[in-house]
Amino acid sequence: MKKDFGLYIHTPFCLQRCHYCDFATFTLEEASTNIDDYINYLCIEIKKGSEFIENKKLRSIYFGGGTPSLLELAHFEKIFKELSQNGFSRDPQTEVTLEINPATLDEVKIRALKQLGVNRYSVGAQTFNAKHLKNLNRKHSAKDTIDTLSLLSELDCNYSFDLLFALPNQSCEELKEDLTYLNKFNPSHISPYYLTLPTNHFLNINRPQEEDEIKMFGIIYDELLDKGYSQYEISNFSKPQKESKHNLIYWTDQDYWGVGLSSHSYLSRENNFGVRFSNPKTFQSYYDWVSSWQPKDSLINDRRVENFEILNQAQSLTDYCHTFLRMKQGIAFDQLVDKFGPQRAGQVWQIAESISQSGWVVLTPDRLFLSKKGQMLSNQVFLNFTFINKFIR
Numbered sequence: 001m002k003k004d005f006g007l008y009i010h011t012p013f014c015l016q017r018c019h020y021c022d023f024a025t026f027t028l029e030e031a032s033t034n035i036d037d038y039i040n041y042l043c044i045e046i047k048k049g050s051e052f053i054e055n056k057k058l059r060s061i062y063f064g065g066g067t068p069s070l071l072e073l074a075h076f077e078k079i080f081k082e083l084s085q086n087g088f089s090r091d092p093q094t095e096v097t098l099e100i101n102p103a104t105l106d107e108v109k110i111r112a113l114k115q116l117g118v119n120r121y122s123v124g125a126q127t128f129n130a131k132h133l134k135n136l137n138r139k140h141s142a143k144d145t146i147d148t149l150s151l152l153s154e155l156d157c158n159y160s161f162d163l164l165f166a167l168p169n170q171s172c173e174e175l176k177e178d179l180t181y182l183n184k185f186n187p188s189h190i191s192p193y194y195l196t197l198p199t200n201h202f203l204n205i206n207r208p209q210e211e212d213e214i215k216m217f218g219i220i221y222d223e224l225l226d227k228g229y230s231q232y233e234i235s236n237f238s239k240p241q242k243e244s245k246h247n248l249i250y251w252t253d254q255d256y257w258g259v260g261l262s263s264h265s266y267l268s269r270e271n272n273f274g275v276r277f278s279n280p281k282t283f284q285s286y287y288d289w290v291s292s293w294q295p296k297d298s299l300i301n302d303r304r305v306e307n308f309e310i311l312n313q314a315q316s317l318t319d320y321c322h323t324f325l326r327m328k329q330g331i332a333f334d335q336l337v338d339k340f341g342p343q344r345a346g347q348v349w350q351i352a353e354s355i356s357q358s359g360w361v362v363l364t365p366d367r368l369f370l371s372k373k374g375q376m377l378s379n380q381v382f383l384n385f386t387f388i389n390k391f392i393r
Helices: 036-049 073-085 107-116 130-135 141-155 173-181 210-226 246-252 282-292 313-326 333-358 372-376 378-384
Strands: 006-011 058-065 094-098 120-126 159-165 189-194 231-232 235-239 255-259 264-267 277-278 308-310 361-363 367-370
Touching: 006 246, 036 073, 036 141, 036 282, 058 246, 073 107, 094 159, 094 246, 107 141, 120 141, 141 159, 159 173, 159 210, 173 210, 189 210, 210 372, 235 367, 246 255, 246 313, 313 333, 313 378, 333 361, 333 367, 333 378, 367 372, 372 378
Parallel strands: 006 058, 006 255, 058 094, 094 120, 120 159, 159 189
Antiparallel strands: 189 235, 231 235, 255 264, 264 277, 277 308, 361 367
């Protein structure tokens, strides 16, 4: 069966460096290159990489970053032209998402992007609270966010909203205020993210206690379900038929190709459990690699060893369990058998039975999924379904 295929395009440029960000991004002042040069190399990668991509019918295109809305229309036109010239096809059902920061798009640009096929936006606003925006080093204001959401709504755009919670000194009341603001716009999709940081990060000071963080998740969960959203993944809620097609590709073992600086890819192969690889993380190393890369019949010969993995069964089973358990639908036993065989599927079910008394998982004869408690403690649950460096008998 032919898998869905998604394309991720990374834009590493930003107006500012958010204190919590760990992506490969650079402010326009920090960047050792200009946007035009970067787009030229990105298009060269598309042209060269198209030689090894088997399925070129695009289910989704996702412009992530960074801040892709900083690109000019000419940059988007160049990328779409390059894709078309190298055999990649899309249709009206292809989801084309653009990540944006508030105050980085106007009506003229939105209408022009629509003509190019952009049909979904992901608004990285995080919060409406001025104090928290400043603490996170966000450049935009609450008014910028409100103006941007108003414009998207007026133009009948399909958009998602990123909501960050468990911030330093954030109270449950402040989180409720964010949700009140957000409900006035009724976006089709909302992604509430728990602020995740390295242990010694300064933003960990004065974070809410664990019981308050759990309470915050419960506030979000109850409020969004009450407003007609469905939680189809741990950190994603949508109105009916408005789930992110691109993210569903990541979570349901489908193929995706990432182009641009530091982008990650996963491609399945019939004779093994698939391959995954990533691009260099600095401009010069990325440019050097794109210039010297000569795709051949075998992808193995075309990637640096440290960036390329042929997945073994343990790695693949770990990835499969972790991603499917993030979904509301969970893991279907028959699909697990189809990919890994009855012995491995049985072992997963035995693990689920062994932790079922914890209340973290719900187990039926044909399906396994996280309980609400398990969602809040998902990292602990996932440890039980981690098979890397284990020999599975």
